[in-house]
Amino acid sequence: MIVMVTGGARSGKSSFAERWCMKHASRSYYIATAQAFDEEMEQRIALHREDRAAAGYTWRTIEEPLQLSNLLFELGNGQLEEANAETEVETSPAVLIDCLTLWLSNMLLSVGEQGDAESRMMKEIDHLLEAIAGYRGTLVIVTNEVGSGIVPAYPLGRQYRDLAGILNRRVAAIADQVFLVTAGIPIELKSREYKL
Numbered sequence: 001m002i003v004m005v006t007g008g009a010r011s012g013k014s015s016f017a018e019r020w021c022m023k024h025a026s027r028s029y030y031i032a033t034a035q036a037f038d039e040e041m042e043q044r045i046a047l048h049r050e051d052r053a054a055a056g057y058t059w060r061t062i063e064e065p066l067q068l069s070n071l072l073f074e075l076g077n078g079q080l081e082e083a084n085a086e087t088e089v090e091t092s093p094a095v096l097i098d099c100l101t102l103w104l105s106n107m108l109l110s111v112g113e114q115g116d117a118e119s120r121m122m123k124e125i126d127h128l129l130e131a132i133a134g135y136r137g138t139l140v141i142v143t144n145e146v147g148s149g150i151v152p153a154y155p156l157g158r159q160y161r162d163l164a165g166i167l168n169r170r171v172a173a174i175a176d177q178v179f180l181v182t183a184g185i186p187i188e189l190k191s192r193e194y195k196l
Contacts, residue, residue, distance in 0.1 A: 002132060003140045004171050007181035008148070014048075014098050016179065016186045017142045018055070025094035025138060027058035029075065033103040035065045060093070065106045068097065069124070072131035072139075092137050100143035100171065101164050103128075108160055118159065125167050133174050141175075143168050 003020060007013040021028040030052060036042040052059045064071045075095055097103075107124050111117045132139060147165045152158050172178045178190040 001138045001177075002135070002171075002175040003138070004168075004175040004178045005140065005142050005181060005186070006145050006168060006172075006178070008145055011181045012184035012186075013142050013144075013179075013181040015051075016181050016184075017096055017098065017140050018052070018057075020179075021094045021096050021138075021140055022055065022057045025092075027060070028094040028096055030059045030061045031068065031071065031095060031097045032061060032063045033065050033068065033097065033099060033106065034063075035102075035106060065103065066110060068103050069127045069131040072128075072135055076131070076135045076137070094138040094140060095135070096140045096142070098142040100141055100167060101146060104164055104167055105160060108156070108163065118163075121163055125163070125170070128167075129170055129174070132171065141171060143171065145180075 003017075005013045005017045005020070032045070032048070034041065034045055036045055049061070052061070062071065072095070108117070108121060111120050132141070144164070145168070147161050152161055172190070175190060177188055179186045179188050
């Protein structure tokens with residue numbers, strides 16, 4: 001099952017995604033894509049870790065800012081399962097990715113401003129979509145809605161906004177459920193989709 005959770009900054013999407021996992025799986029992997037480039041980001045990451053630890057739920061955190069596709073393929077093949085899996089509850093762990101748009105930003109910055117940056121990014125997106133679609137288990141994906149505001153004033157910002165829209169649209173197309181979280185209120189969209 002693929003569950004996508006989207007919304008604006010500080011909308012409550014991450015906490016909803018965590019609660020979704022806690023309700024539907026006895027344990028989960030938490031794939032964190034954030035990178036701490038400054039003290040403020042270090043504090044944000046530390047606060048997220050503390051909140052997860054205080055929840056009283058079994059999270060196994062994996063920090064992976066760039067190689068998300070490869071990690072999903074490894075998890076899908078059971079390469080990262082604990083050796084004592086037979087003592088665990090029968091249900092397999094859910095995988096929560098927080099967040100897709102941070103991964104996109106990391107990838108875009110790693111590709112740089114080379115002439116073929118857009119085609120390389122589309123290949124990375126295709127590879128990630130292949131990993132998501134092929135994942136055999138519960139996958140909860142947090143992502144930001146970044147295209148509802150003003151048009152960025154610089155080319156890299158516009159490229160990021162456009163790629164985020166493409167990525168989110170393609171993930172939503174293969175997701176079983178898509179939640180929009182606004183002001184802390186999650187609404188499931190996929191079941192309400194108007195089909196032409």
